[in-house]
Amino acid sequence: MSSMAEMEELQHDEQKLENKVRKKGKHNKPKPWDDDPNIDRWTIEKFDPAWNPTGMLEVSSFSTLFPRYREQYLQDSWPRVESALKEYGVACKLNLVEGSMTVSTTRKTRDPYIIVKARDLIQLLSRSVPAPQAIKILEDEMQCDIIKIGNLVRNKERFVKRRQRLVGPNSSTLKALEILTNCYILVQGSTVAAMGSFKGLKQVRKIVEECVQNIMHPVYHIKNLMMRKELEKDPALATESWDRFLPKFKKKNVQQKKPKSKKEKSYTPFPPPQMPRKIDYQLESGEHWLSDKKKSEKKWQEKQEKQTEKSTEKKRQRDASFLPPEEPMQNSNNSNKSEEGKKDITELTKSLKSKTKELKKQKKTHASVNAEEYIAVASGDKSSKKKSKVIKD
Template sequence: MSNDEDVAVSKTKSHRKEKLYWKIDPFLPTDNKAGAFAEESSFATLFPKYREKYLREVWSAVTRALEAHGVACTLDLVHGSMSVRTTRKTYDPYIILKARDLIKLLSRGVAVTQAVKIMNDDISCDIIKIGNLVRNKERFVKRRQRIIGPDGSTLKAIELLTQCYVLVQGSTVSVMGPHKSLKEVRRIVLDCMKNIHPIYRIKELMIRRELAKDPKLATESWDRFLPQFRKNHLTTSAKTAKKNEKLEAKNAARTAAGLPAESSTDVAAKKKVYTPFPPAQLPRKVDLQLESGEYFLKKHEKDARDSAKRKQKQAENTEKRRAERAEAFVAPTEDAAPTVEEKRKRKRKDLTLEAARERSEEVEATKKKKKKSKHKAEEEVDS
């Protein structure tokens, strides 16, 4: 009985496993019941001139990869194109679309070792055109570089989170990976070209990856966990309220400093008065010449005037340089030592000042003594 029960449990588990994990079987030649195709399908694509040398070197590897699926390929160096077509040996009707993607990736700069992986059933590709999304050339280059990041760090983060291969080349971004991840990469690239930094989407993907590990959150909405990177556009009333708050804070600081408060009308008065008329047009060079009379001068007169101005300027510069050179030869002013007479006069002056100071001190001392004696006499009379 125990053996039968064990067998029953194992059968149930294996059945559940088959339901949970749906395995896609490869398309084999035996699956094509209709035999060879009635019509030939073909695709062609152009490639840039700088890819010609590389494609000639690796074309044998491309031919071998396509022959395994019964697809023929041609490299036309005269017209600069690659083409693929079905043959009598082709058994998979969808493989021609995979071959078309292969030559597209090769023309966009993807290496052959990476491009041949597109022939697998679980890998798809997407070529995102970004050349016409931004008009300004400098802005386009900056935003395209933002996808790559410093030392390719942003691009590496996108590849790790989405399990995709991403190549930024010229005006396109080539992506290879699972179909669901291709949509994520396309969203990141297009948002980046709309001036939304890829780091915001990378943060969101990292949070989603962590939330997917928790089975309790499988049936719940993840919106409360995801960051909201949206610009808040304030209404007119909200803008006015914010402006009034700033004005109140400024007035509080002014009153604390002992300055008069400002009102909203004062702030409005400081602004320039709006006028619907454009400013006056600046005069042209010809107009200025007409006003000064220079326009009517002859060629030799103009040359004479210019040479006179040039000579005057040269004379001024020469005089300036001569004065600068002469400054080095000017002797500095020296303080002369005092003579015997000056020393005697200074000594006499110092003696007279000292005698005057002593005399004034003696006078003040006598005045104080008189005052004291007077006070004593008054006190004796009172007593």
């Protein structure tokens, strides 16, 4: 009986499902334009003001703050921004006191989505995007994405290093990403501002987040995108999977082997012996069975011994400063040298004395000599020398 009841319940459920499918099929009938090859469903049609002739019912406004270093640039380029928004019927205001930019709809606004585009414009201007580039966001085909990367890494040094990795040497990595994704990318502070199509923005966000989180280097993404760009040219591969052509990169963490310690080298499966406790030491020394009075006396005695040792050491250090320095001992060589030096001095004194005596004798002889006779003799000697020379010639 139970099996029959179960069969009836299953049939009842199947009938319910069939009824549901029939009801769903009523509303999902094929339309004549579903299979029309002339219709491109991905194209964004340009807004026609005739679609909304009455304008907006309510005033919508957005405001954003900007850093102080952008104040001068925004003040200079604000007329250009104002004229670009005026074409779409959007009012804008720059408040330098509060440091904010505000955009709001007016009676002339016809496109209801343009206020969202204007909000993106002031956000891009506050993130250091140049005004000519930021104004392009007002076009229907252009979208933007501001990626916050400041909270992805805690360490500031790592964050700066990974942000520089995204930019690359001489901004080469950033330029390559811009070409491959067809997006404008600007790295500023703790955010990355990107402008382009939805597909390109999705790729940029993935690349930026994986770079900052250290999941994959941007260079590997560039290689992947270059391969995809080449594969898109071949129409035969349009319906096939490209996984076999694309490069596969795996993150490898090579762990360095730590040098083995002595304990690790002499490893034994048995645990080390238990360290003796304080009670064990007391049992060995016999202190455990002493009375409290004797224990206290022993402690006091040990304390006194330590004090005496310290006092003697300090006294020795104090007395060391009063000890006279040791005189250098004269060696046998030095004594011989000194004796030789004494002998030399005695000889010098004797020679000096003899020389002084000779000088005194010479002075006495010079005093008795007649100067005229000496001159005459000298002249006669000279003439005789001359004569002798002439004879020789």
